Structures are given as structure tokens and as C-alpha cells.
Amino acid sequence: MAAVTTSTERSLNKLAIVGVLIVTIIFLAPIYWIASTAFKPRNLATTIPPTVVFQPEISPFVKLFTKRSQLRTAPTPEQYAAAPWWERLVFDGGEKVVRSGRGEVQWSGYPNRFMNSLIVAITSTVLAVGMGTFTAYGFSRFRIKGEQDLLFFILSTRMLPPVVVAIPMFLMYRAVGLNDTHWGLIILYTAFNLSFSVWLMKGFMDEIPKEYEEAALVDGYTRMEAFFKIVLPEAATGIAATAVFCFITAWNEYAFALIMTNRRAQTAPPFIPSQVGSGLPDWTVIAAGTFLFLLPVAIFTFLLRNHLLRGMSFGAIRK
Amino acid sequence: MAHIQLKNISKTFGNHTALTGLNLDIADGEFFVLLGETGAGKTTTLRMIAGLEKPSEGQVFIDGVDVANWGAAERDVALVLQQYSLYPRYTVRENLEFPLKPKIRRLPDAEIKDRVDRAARTLRIEHLLDRKTDRLSGGEMQRVSIGRAIVRKPRVFLMDEPLSALDAKLREALRTELKNLQMQLGATFLFVTHDQIEAMSMGDKVGVLNHGRIVQTGTPYEIYNNPRDTYVASFVGSPPMNLIDGKLVDGRAVMAPLNFELPFAGGAKTGAATDGRPLVFGIRPEDVYLETGAPVEARIHDVENHGVEKILTLRVGDAMLRATVPARTDVEIEQPVRFAWNPDKVVLFDKGSGISLRHAG
CATH class of the missing domain: 3.40.50.300 (P-loop containing nucleotide triphosphate hydrolases)
Structure with a gap:
């Protein structure tokens, strides 16, 4: 921006800032809602107007991780006194923690589903970004017969909404025994992200001067060594940006996870709403589950934020 | 190595x-x-x-x-x-x-x-x-x-x-x-x-x-x-070699459209075969010099001062010719001058192919 700005430009700037603020608030409001509900006592979760000031509680998270049942009779004072602090929180809510015959606490389905989400999202991201990086390098550096057609074909896999193929995919998966397996979802998400990863990475690869590798080749390195020593470090920004996108897509995917999995390999997105169940839903527990579910993406994005800033400008920054 | x-x-x-x-x-x-x-x-x-x-x-x-x-x-x-x-x-x-x-x-x-x-x-x-x-x-x-x-x-x-x-x-x-x-x-x-x-x-x-x-x-x-x-x-060369279209007539270089003539030293060597044939005369700017009483008149079109030397652009008719002269040469734009070239340094090129006659053998 030029040092000298007219007053019109300045007021336009202010207007833009106000606009951005409003949009930001609109986007952040649901997240605030979820985060606050996750720490509310159950009776304050659904008040109208919403309660803003309250004593935060940890009980929704305890409930989220444990299997519970309704209390028929209130616990005896001895029972209450003998219980650990987190179990008392469940008693306070009129429920009890389900224990096995030997007295071991029964976990809810949530930790498992969360782990599934992590396994599926991380593995498919690594695969999609890894394969995408190699493919993009090939497209960027070598003359390939029908290069444009191949690239278009890769892109065309994104041209229809994925849900369109959900039923045939389900039948195929059932036939080969891939439904309700981690690998089933990993393959799906990798395939889905791959085209995106190839195209994005190709842009980044094209930005890296091929002179760097050629210098390494002349210096006595193989192309593979040159790729790992020179190209990959240069592509780190692109890889980070692509990984964030792929991770978010895989992490948030709902439709296929709902159709293809039900127990063993089920991820968190279809599981959380299934806990709404019948009767009176405990919104605080759902909010707690959603809140935890938001964290990995937020952390991942936060860790890579410097790369993302540069990556988003797509080579606008001169080397 | x-x-x-x-x-x-x-x-x-x-x-x-x-x-x-x-x-x-x-x-x-x-x-x-x-x-x-x-x-x-x-x-x-x-x-x-x-x-x-x-x-x-x-x-x-x-x-x-x-x-x-x-x-x-x-x-x-x-x-x-x-x-x-x-x-x-x-x-x-x-x-x-x-x-x-x-x-x-x-x-x-x-x-x-x-x-x-x-x-x-x-x-x-x-x-x-x-x-x-x-x-x-x-x-x-x-x-x-x-x-x-x-x-x-x-x-x-x-x-x-x-x-x-x-x-x-x-x-x-x-x-x-x-x-x-x-x-x-x-x-x-x-x-x-x-x-x-x-x-x-x-x-x-x-x-x-x-x-x-x-x-x-x-x-x-x-x-x-x-x-x-x-x-x-x-x-090659800065400024580059001057290239002028012309003919050899009786051992003299004749720039036909410009109507000026200069002596040419290699006339005997190149032989009669070149007489009258369309040629390009090449002369380095440093081999073009100003002299009172020189055969051709021109006007100074431009003067570039390079410290140790001056590069003059001479105008003859509507053709331009570069000459590198010592910096002390005192000339002004549009001033009429007379110039000649060093006849030993002239290179002849065939007009059609552009190849030097010396290299053509």
C-alpha cells in the first residue's frame, strides 16, 4: 500500500475492517456456542436466552468418556463418599457409571471413535500428500505423453459429488469385505484427496526452479537424492498447505463414514449425532464431543500457520 | 581436465x-x-x-x-x-x-x-x-x-x-x-x-x-x-561494423545509391570477378576517420561521448555511418565534415549470402 492514502481510501479501509469483523463473528459464534455448552451444567444448556455467565463444569467430558445408566435410587452416602470425584459428578446428574462385574469402569464409544478418526485422517493424509507430491513432481519435471489429458482425468474425479457413488461403493466394499474397516475409509479418503493433492502440489512444484535439482545432478547426485535433499525441503510450504486441506476433508467427512462403517472403524462424525438418541438429549455431552473433535484440526492448522500464510499466496512471494 | x-x-x-x-x-x-x-x-x-x-x-x-x-x-x-x-x-x-x-x-x-x-x-x-x-x-x-x-x-x-x-x-x-x-x-x-x-x-x-x-x-x-x-x-563490436551496400568499379568502392566513392586496397586481390557484383562493404568504426580533404562529405548526426573516445554518427544522404574518433575531436551536430576509411581494413561480403569473400575462398 502506498504511504499516502486519501481520506476516501481510509474510510473504505475502515469499512472493510468492520465487514471482516462481522463475518468473523458470524463464523466464530457457533464455535463459541459449542465451546461454552461443553462446559455448562446440563440445566443451563438449553435456556432461552442462552446463559452466558456460569460456573464451568467438567462433568460433560466425564459423561462423554464413560458409559452411564439412569439411577433408580439415589446413591447411599457411603457409596457417594467412596466414589472418585468424577463419578460423583455423574451421580450429581442423576446417573451412574456402568461397571463390569469386576468393578471396572466401562468406557463410552467416544474414545474409540476419536482414535478411528485420527487413524483414518492421518493415514489417508500422509498417503494422499505423499503420492500427490511424487505425481506432481513427475508432471512438473518430465514430458509425459498426454500430460494435459491425464491431469484433466485426475481433476475429473472431483467433478461429481462423491455421495453419488456411495451406493455402488457400498456394494463393492461389502463384496470385498472392506466395509467397517479402517483401510476401507483410508482408501476412500486417499482417492478423494489425491486429485486435489496432485493439482495443488503441481502448482508448488512448478514454482521450484529446476536449476536446483540440475545443479545437484551435475554435482553427482541421483535424481532421487536430489528430490529428497533439494526439492522436498523447498516444497515444504506446499506440502503443509496441501496436508491441512486433505486432513480437514478426511477429518470432517460424514456421509461415507456413516454408510461404510458402523462399529469397529466408525469415525467420530457419524458417532456424535448418534448419541443424541431418543428421549431428552444431553446437549452438554454432544457439545463436549464436538469440542474435542474440533481440537486436532485447530492444533494442526495452528502448527502449520506460517507455512499456510506463504502457501496460500501461491508463489506470489518472490524467492 | x-x-x-x-x-x-x-x-x-x-x-x-x-x-x-x-x-x-x-x-x-x-x-x-x-x-x-x-x-x-x-x-x-x-x-x-x-x-x-x-x-x-x-x-x-x-x-x-x-x-x-x-x-x-x-x-x-x-x-x-x-x-x-x-x-x-x-x-x-x-x-x-x-x-x-x-x-x-x-x-x-x-x-x-x-x-x-x-x-x-x-x-x-x-x-x-x-x-x-x-x-x-x-x-x-x-x-x-x-x-x-x-x-x-x-x-x-x-x-x-x-x-x-x-x-x-x-x-x-x-x-x-x-x-x-x-x-x-x-x-x-x-x-x-x-x-x-x-x-x-x-x-x-x-x-x-x-x-x-x-x-x-x-x-x-x-x-x-x-x-x-x-x-x-x-x-561483434561496439559499436558494430558499418555495413554499406555498393559495388566495386575499377578497384574503387562505389556506394551506388549514395553516390560516393572510396578507394579500395584489395581490388587487385579480389580480381575482376567482383567487378560490378552487388556487395556489402564492412568497415569498423575505428577505421573511419575525419580529415579535411577526405573524399566524402557527410554531416554529423549524433555524438556519443565515451571519455577516451567519441562515437560519431555520420549521415551521408540517408545512410548512417559510425566512426570512433579521439575524444578531443571537436565537432557539433549538423556540422559538415569530410571522411575517409582505411582501405586495408575493408571487408567485402557477398550481398546475397552475406558471406565474407575472404572466407568464401
């Missing part, structure tokens, strides 16, 4: 022909400059010797061995580029060490340190060794690039316009340094440039490349004084 030969090399990229029937012979320890305009095929030639590009036809020999099946790594050449030859994430020292660490010829650590230090001393970049390359100035970067080449003691140094991105002062300094370095190492250098001053001042031999063909190879002296055709004549 090595002797390089290119035999009958052609290279096409799709429909585009980059090189045709190229023959080149670079002697061991020679500083060979490949001179040509952008797109003439200089870089392609260099990349084929480096093994980064395969010729469509023809052979490359290094020390008499056909290297068609050798990869870039095996050819043991060093490459210095105009830019981008340093790894941005590495320090200067790491950049200098990099060529000494590949698996196929990894040197012991002590040797690496020794070579890096020696190269740094030669190029006076010792104080930069721990700096990241993005904190270097253009001249420092090019020094480090050259350092990356010399640490390896390669058989051939290939340099692709290594000085073009630098400012004039630095370019001049590095030019001398490079030349000294080459003599000190006794290495074979192939230096590619579009700058004819670089070519003339550095090369033991110069090859002029035009549209994928070598037009002329020779010492800078030969190229300058005896250009093979009008292209070389107009490309």
Missing part, C-alpha cells in the same frame, strides 16, 4: 529446432566462449555437455569417449548458472560442501574441509561461510556459485551467463577474476554469454552461434577483424 568435442549435434524440442549440425572442438585447458543472442541455442549446447539434455542427433565426446550414455553425475562437469544454483536453505559452507558429498564420490571429512577452505580463500568468501545464501549480495552469490564449481576439481567448467545478472562494475571485476582463476587452474572452461565484450575479453577462442548453427569459430582477433559473415560483423 578435458578435451570436448561435439560432432554434428542437432537438437529439436517438439517442432522447434534448437541446434542444427553443430560441430565444436574445445581443447584441453582452453577458455572457450560461446557467443550468441538469446535463443541461439547456447544454453542447450551447454546442457548437452553437462548431460542434462540428450542430443536428437550427433555425439558428444569428453576426452575422446562418447558420453551418450553417461548421466550428469558421471560426467564430472561443474555448472555455474546465472541464478538459482545455490540451495536457499543451506549456508555458504553447506553449499560448498554439497558437491563433495554425493555417494558416488564422497570425500573424507578432512579433505572436504580443506577444499572448502581453499576455495573460499581463492574467491575471498571466507567471511561468508556461515551465512545463509539468501543473505548474500548478487556478487557474493556468484562467487559462491563459482566456489561450488571449483571445490570439485571437475574435468570441465560450464558457465551459463554467470555474470549477466550482476551490475557493470562487479561484472568487470569478476570477469578478470574468472579469467585469472581459469589460468591458475589450467582448466577447460566453456563460457556461454550474449555479451560480446565478455566474449572478446575472456575467450581464448570464441564460437558465434546464430539460430542453432555455429557461424564462426576463432580467436577474438579473428572474429573481430575477419568476420565470416555480416551477422558476425554486426553482432
Whole structure:
């Protein structure tokens, strides 16, 4: 921006800032809602107007991780006194923690589903970004017969909404025994992200001067060594940006996870709403589950934020 | 050190022909400059010797061995580029060490340190060794690039316009340094440039490349004084050679449309065959001089002051002629002057083919 700005430009700037603020608030409001509900006592979760000031509680998270049942009779004072602090929180809510015959606490389905989400999202991201990086390098550096057609074909896999193929995919998966397996979802998400990863990475690869590798080749390195020593470090920004996108897509995917999995390999997105169940839903527990579910993406994005800033400008920054 | 030969090399990229029937012979320890305009095929030639590009036809020999099946790594050449030859994430020292660490010829650590230090001393970049390359100035970067080449003691140094991105002062300094370095190492250098001053001042031999063909190879002296055709004549020299259409009539040069005549010394040598045939007369600006009583009258069209000399543009009719004269020559624009040329220095070119009559045999 030029040092000298007219007053019109300045007021336009202010207007833009106000606009951005409003949009930001609109986007952040649901997240605030979820985060606050996750720490509310159950009776304050659904008040109208919403309660803003309250004593935060940890009980929704305890409930989220444990299997519970309704209390028929209130616990005896001895029972209450003998219980650990987190179990008392469940008693306070009129429920009890389900224990096995030997007295071991029964976990809810949530930790498992969360782990599934992590396994599926991380593995498919690594695969999609890894394969995408190699493919993009090939497209960027070598003359390939029908290069444009191949690239278009890769892109065309994104041209229809994925849900369109959900039923045939389900039948195929059932036939080969891939439904309700981690690998089933990993393959799906990798395939889905791959085209995106190839195209994005190709842009980044094209930005890296091929002179760097050629210098390494002349210096006595193989192309593979040159790729790992020179190209990959240069592509780190692109890889980070692509990984964030792929991770978010895989992490948030709902439709296929709902159709293809039900127990063993089920991820968190279809599981959380299934806990709404019948009767009176405990919104605080759902909010707690959603809140935890938001964290990995937020952390991942936060860790890579410097790369993302540069990556988003797509080579606008001169080397 | 090595002797390089290119035999009958052609290279096409799709429909585009980059090189045709190229023959080149670079002697061991020679500083060979490949001179040509952008797109003439200089870089392609260099990349084929480096093994980064395969010729469509023809052979490359290094020390008499056909290297068609050798990869870039095996050819043991060093490459210095105009830019981008340093790894941005590495320090200067790491950049200098990099060529000494590949698996196929990894040197012991002590040797690496020794070579890096020696190269740094030669190029006076010792104080930069721990700096990241993005904190270097253009001249420092090019020094480090050259350092990356010399640490390896390669058989051939290939340099692709290594000085073009630098400012004039630095370019001049590095030019001398490079030349000294080459003599000190006794290495074979192939230096590619579009700058004819670089070519003339550095090369033991110069090859002029035009549209994928070598037009002329020779010492800078030969190229300058005896250009093979009008292209070389107009490309080499600053200002370039004056080229004027005309005829030889009875041993005198007659510029027909301009109606002026000048004496011509080589008349007897060229023989009667040239009499009356359409020709192009080439004369270097320094061989055109002003003199009272000289045969032709002209007007001063423009004066460029270069310190030690002045470059005058003379106007005869509607033709322009450049003359380099001593700086003390006192002339004004539009002033009428008389000029002549040194008849011994005139080069004749065939009007149709543009080839010098001396080269045509």
C-alpha cells in the first residue's frame, strides 16, 4: 500500500475492517456456542436466552468418556463418599457409571471413535500428500505423453459429488469385505484427496526452479537424492498447505463414514449425532464431543500457520 | 581436465529446432566462449555437455569417449548458472560442501574441509561461510556459485551467463577474476554469454552461434577483424561494423545509391570477378576517420561521448555511418565534415549470402 492514502481510501479501509469483523463473528459464534455448552451444567444448556455467565463444569467430558445408566435410587452416602470425584459428578446428574462385574469402569464409544478418526485422517493424509507430491513432481519435471489429458482425468474425479457413488461403493466394499474397516475409509479418503493433492502440489512444484535439482545432478547426485535433499525441503510450504486441506476433508467427512462403517472403524462424525438418541438429549455431552473433535484440526492448522500464510499466496512471494 | 568435442549435434524440442549440425572442438585447458543472442541455442549446447539434455542427433565426446550414455553425475562437469544454483536453505559452507558429498564420490571429512577452505580463500568468501545464501549480495552469490564449481576439481567448467545478472562494475571485476582463476587452474572452461565484450575479453577462442548453427569459430582477433559473415560483423563490436551496400568499379568502392566513392586496397586481390557484383562493404568504426580533404562529405548526426573516445554518427544522404574518433575531436551536430576509411581494413561480403569473400575462398 502506498504511504499516502486519501481520506476516501481510509474510510473504505475502515469499512472493510468492520465487514471482516462481522463475518468473523458470524463464523466464530457457533464455535463459541459449542465451546461454552461443553462446559455448562446440563440445566443451563438449553435456556432461552442462552446463559452466558456460569460456573464451568467438567462433568460433560466425564459423561462423554464413560458409559452411564439412569439411577433408580439415589446413591447411599457411603457409596457417594467412596466414589472418585468424577463419578460423583455423574451421580450429581442423576446417573451412574456402568461397571463390569469386576468393578471396572466401562468406557463410552467416544474414545474409540476419536482414535478411528485420527487413524483414518492421518493415514489417508500422509498417503494422499505423499503420492500427490511424487505425481506432481513427475508432471512438473518430465514430458509425459498426454500430460494435459491425464491431469484433466485426475481433476475429473472431483467433478461429481462423491455421495453419488456411495451406493455402488457400498456394494463393492461389502463384496470385498472392506466395509467397517479402517483401510476401507483410508482408501476412500486417499482417492478423494489425491486429485486435489496432485493439482495443488503441481502448482508448488512448478514454482521450484529446476536449476536446483540440475545443479545437484551435475554435482553427482541421483535424481532421487536430489528430490529428497533439494526439492522436498523447498516444497515444504506446499506440502503443509496441501496436508491441512486433505486432513480437514478426511477429518470432517460424514456421509461415507456413516454408510461404510458402523462399529469397529466408525469415525467420530457419524458417532456424535448418534448419541443424541431418543428421549431428552444431553446437549452438554454432544457439545463436549464436538469440542474435542474440533481440537486436532485447530492444533494442526495452528502448527502449520506460517507455512499456510506463504502457501496460500501461491508463489506470489518472490524467492 | 578435458578435451570436448561435439560432432554434428542437432537438437529439436517438439517442432522447434534448437541446434542444427553443430560441430565444436574445445581443447584441453582452453577458455572457450560461446557467443550468441538469446535463443541461439547456447544454453542447450551447454546442457548437452553437462548431460542434462540428450542430443536428437550427433555425439558428444569428453576426452575422446562418447558420453551418450553417461548421466550428469558421471560426467564430472561443474555448472555455474546465472541464478538459482545455490540451495536457499543451506549456508555458504553447506553449499560448498554439497558437491563433495554425493555417494558416488564422497570425500573424507578432512579433505572436504580443506577444499572448502581453499576455495573460499581463492574467491575471498571466507567471511561468508556461515551465512545463509539468501543473505548474500548478487556478487557474493556468484562467487559462491563459482566456489561450488571449483571445490570439485571437475574435468570441465560450464558457465551459463554467470555474470549477466550482476551490475557493470562487479561484472568487470569478476570477469578478470574468472579469467585469472581459469589460468591458475589450467582448466577447460566453456563460457556461454550474449555479451560480446565478455566474449572478446575472456575467450581464448570464441564460437558465434546464430539460430542453432555455429557461424564462426576463432580467436577474438579473428572474429573481430575477419568476420565470416555480416551477422558476425554486426553482432561483434561496439559499436558494430558499418555495413554499406555498393559495388566495386575499377578497384574503387562505389556506394551506388549514395553516390560516393572510396578507394579500395584489395581490388587487385579480389580480381575482376567482383567487378560490378552487388556487395556489402564492412568497415569498423575505428577505421573511419575525419580529415579535411577526405573524399566524402557527410554531416554529423549524433555524438556519443565515451571519455577516451567519441562515437560519431555520420549521415551521408540517408545512410548512417559510425566512426570512433579521439575524444578531443571537436565537432557539433549538423556540422559538415569530410571522411575517409582505411582501405586495408575493408571487408567485402557477398550481398546475397552475406558471406565474407575472404572466407568464401
